[in-house]
Amino acid sequence: MPSSGNEQSGQSVGLRKELSLLELTIIGLVGAVGTGILFSAPQMMVMSGPAVILEWILGGIFYFIISLTYMEMGTLYPEAGGPARYAYYTHGPVTSLPLRTYYQLSGARSM
Numbered sequence: 001m002p003s004s005g006n007e008q009s010g011q012s013v014g015l016r017k018e019l020s021l022l023e024l025t026i027i028g029l030v031g032a033v034g035t036g037i038l039f040s041a042p043q044m045m046v047m048s049g050p051a052v053i054l055e056w057i058l059g060g061i062f063y064f065i066i067s068l069t070y071m072e073m074g075t076l077y078p079e080a081g082g083p084a085r086y087a088y089y090t091h092g093p094v095t096s097l098p099l100r101t102y103y104q105l106s107g108a109r110s111m
Contacts, residue, residue, distance in 0.1 A: 024071075025067075028067055070082075070083070073086045077089060082103075083099065083103070084096055084099050084100040084103050087099045087100075088100075
């Protein structure tokens with residue numbers, strides 16, 4: 001198997017451990033819009049009728065405000081763990097345990 005130029009020069013080959021603001025924004029939007037459109041749109045249209053447009057706009061505004069909060073927390077505490085770590089810092093280890101357990105179980109379920 002031929003080796004690449006990076007291995008010959010002594011540099012390690014691996015993934016970079018950083019995401020830009022644009023990449024994080026795209027990940028968040030795709031997750032929110034994908035699940036929202038696929039799972040909730042038909043039920044929302046039946047229940048609210050034409051007001052569904054207003055609901056989508058308000059939901060987008062609220063989602064944007066929540067994303068600003070997570071961006072600020074990510075800047076303040078640049079560590080792995082995300083929301084589970086934020087609960088640990090703000091409310092202590094006992095309060096963050098259910099949240100960490102939830103994230104572990106939901107991550108295992110999605111694989």
